[in-house]
Amino acid sequence: MSSSAPATVADMLPRMAASQPDATAIYFPTKRRDAQGLLEYQQVSYRELNERSDQIAAGLHAVGIARGDRAALMVKPSPELFALTFAMFKAGVVPVMIDPGLGIRGLATCLANAKPSAFIGIPLAHAARIALGWGRATVNRWIWVGGWVGGWFSGVGSGGHTLAQVEALGAARLRAGQPLGSTGPDEIAAVLFTSGSTGPAKGVVYRHRTFSAQVESIRSMFGIEPGEIDLPTFPLFALFDPALGMTTVLPDMDASKPARVDPRAIIEPIQRFGVTTMFGSPALLNTVGRHGEAAGVQLPSLRRVIAAGAPLPAQTIARWHTMLGPSADLFPPYGATESLPVACMPCREILSNTWAWTEQGAGVCVGAPVPAIEVRIIQITDDPIPSWDEQLVLPDGEVGEIAVRGPMVTEAYFNDAANTDKAKIREGERIWHRMGDVGWRDEHGRIWFCGRKTHRVVTSDGQTMFTVSSEKVFDVHPDVYRSALVGPRQGPTLCVELEPGCARAWDTIVGELRELAAREQANGCEPGRGLGGVSLGQIQHYLRYDARGGFPVDIRHNAKIGRERLRAWAQEQLP
Incomplete structure (x- = not known):
């Protein structure tokens, strides 16, 4: 600070x-x-x-x-x-x-x-x-x-x-x-x-002091200056604006349903007020991006679009790049309520430098840690870790749990000692927070996100599959809007939500998804280790999810897939 x-x-x-x-x-x-x-x-x-x-x-x-x-x-x-x-x-x-x-x-x-x-x-x-x-x-x-x-x-x-x-x-x-x-x-x-x-x-x-450290980190990371104009679509993020000296333009929308936003309620105030920054979940950006692409919308005043809640799909990034000026970009900072920001990488760099590896199962690169934040990849365990030990740390390239320390890292949950013990590791007077995410660090010091620790899927022979790194291999299919790897008792299962209006035969699409899995095995997922050495051939079932509204999602951003509910659904569908 x-x-x-x-x-x-x-x-x-x-x-x-x-x-x-x-x-x-x-x-x-x-x-x-x-x-x-x-x-x-x-x-x-x-x-x-x-x-x-x-x-x-x-x-x-x-x-x-x-x-x-x-x-x-x-x-x-x-x-x-x-x-x-x-x-x-x-x-x-x-x-x-x-x-x-x-x-x-x-x-x-x-x-x-x-x-x-x-x-x-x-x-x-x-x-x-x-x-x-x-x-x-x-x-x-x-x-x-x-x-x-x-x-x-x-x-x-x-x-x-x-x-x-x-x-x-x-x-x-x-x-x-x-x-x-x-x-x-x-x-x-x-x-x-x-x-x-x-x-x-x-x-x-x-x-x-935590809030103050966050504000200074956000100001420095994005180069925000007093007098800029922000359109925040998430109420809590809006409260940073007065601290940063920004003008807030509140959108005319239901903040609890970002995926259902009327795109005009976002585009019109951006153009009218010359908005320089906006914050949105991937679900909102998907809705607005589809409309903007179809209508040829241009948003030249925007310098940065900040996204949080889940990884951004490549299609959403590409749609927004058609609306932004050449010097503007999307920024998906990696973090959580307990620690924000941890890392960030502009999307133009993601698409040009790392996305090819994402499509081969390396996970999503979230960039290098921001200044003042230390990141370590530690052994995966569901047990509490009372005190820090360097023996916990894994070498670069190996998938483990992401742990962070720094002034933006919160120290405890209120009136909740059990969850505090599960999420925090003490090192003297300092605290490491266990993000609950799995990932790995590459030779350039960048962090790759592979999914939530609790969502990992264990195969019948004891091998571990990670969700996000696996799913991105299949999300490249032109008919796939998004996919979700879950683990019902019948074995690893890929649930698939197709693009709106897709009329192709499901059996044909499944065959093509199996080909993608086979291609990943041939590529060997180099140089990343996001798949943890487990072949996608371990996936036993492919299910089409076509319920109205799509996958169950979180209430805050409408972007994090409700995998527990999806796992229960898959279990009911399979013999």
Whole structure:
């Protein structure tokens, strides 16, 4: 981190508001359209955002939500979400952020683990809280954001306030000269729950210094400058924008369903506002890319498209390259909620330098580790590793679990010692995080991703097959949209989702997929080791998956394949 970098994320918005007070911080889409049919946007300046967050921060203290308290935050992408989040950072209140898509049971479990004492949300979230008893044992303060609130539901006098009341109380405290207090770098900044795509969602503890290290790494890695314009399609990533001095253009979309986005809701604001950066999941980029290719869309203002959630397919990359200028690119940073970013490699370099090996089973090259992050490939085990030992480290070229250490690496899961023990390795005062991914390092120091550790498939003779490195061999087939290797009791099985509109005979396609497997065996997957020396001839079954909506996917990015559900489906299909 640079010496001039803020020590906490609470310092970042005030610093940007001081340097560019009148710059637009947020453009928020309304439901209104002007005489020309253009969507109207609410505009919020950096000064307004900073002042409002100050008032809310003081108001939180006024209504009894104190420094160190945890507060569940369930607010849709909006100026209120930005103001509340930075207010909580300033007030030392810890936001607990959970994906609504986890469903009723998942949300209840996460809230029970987080034990928040406050609940801040839209009326629908409060209705669910009251009806379903979320946080009943711990929540004693609540704030309603937006919508009509009346009668007993408002809870005024019994721990409940509207956001407007909180702001008014905070403004009075500030006028009276009551200070907010300061926030330290080691304080907990937030508890962010994982997507739950590979097991129960876990609450990741973020300290202020972790957030600060992330912001500085992202700024340096992508060369982001204050005054740039961002279109974030994932709410949590949008919260980096004020810290980076960027203008946020919130898209008119349902952030919980990125794969179903109307491409015009992305393309129109990019062209209208001259957006320089956008963030999207591979599923969203696939939807927009198909439309853009068919319509001949050009997006010359974009400098970078940042993608996360799953590896980008080559077809999606190629479609976006037709829309971008020659100096712009897609960047799929490798990382996780527990550690982001870890590595990154621009897609033009991926396609020109490494993709040929990906198609032969080497895995997906995610690039060299970013500065300040150390990466080691260690022996694969499902058991906890209490302490670091150099004997764990595998030589270059050998597939193992990816482990990382550095200032962007989180140290624990909240109130979850069992999962913390499984994911963290102690080396004195320092922590290694086990990514839960398998991969290998090449002679250039680049990391190759081969799949999730829990998704590996073991054959009847005890050999291990890795998912992503195996699937990419088959994904080159022109009729295959994506594939997924699973391991039902009947043996290694490749599930295949075909391209939309494909009318060719399935038996013919299966024959061609078997030929691809045989070709991989002849190539020997050199120079990479992504297949771990196991032939794709071990795959015993090929199944076409044609259910409406395609493969089951995660709720956050709609891109990570739900392999547990797919394995159960395959088991039902096979004799």
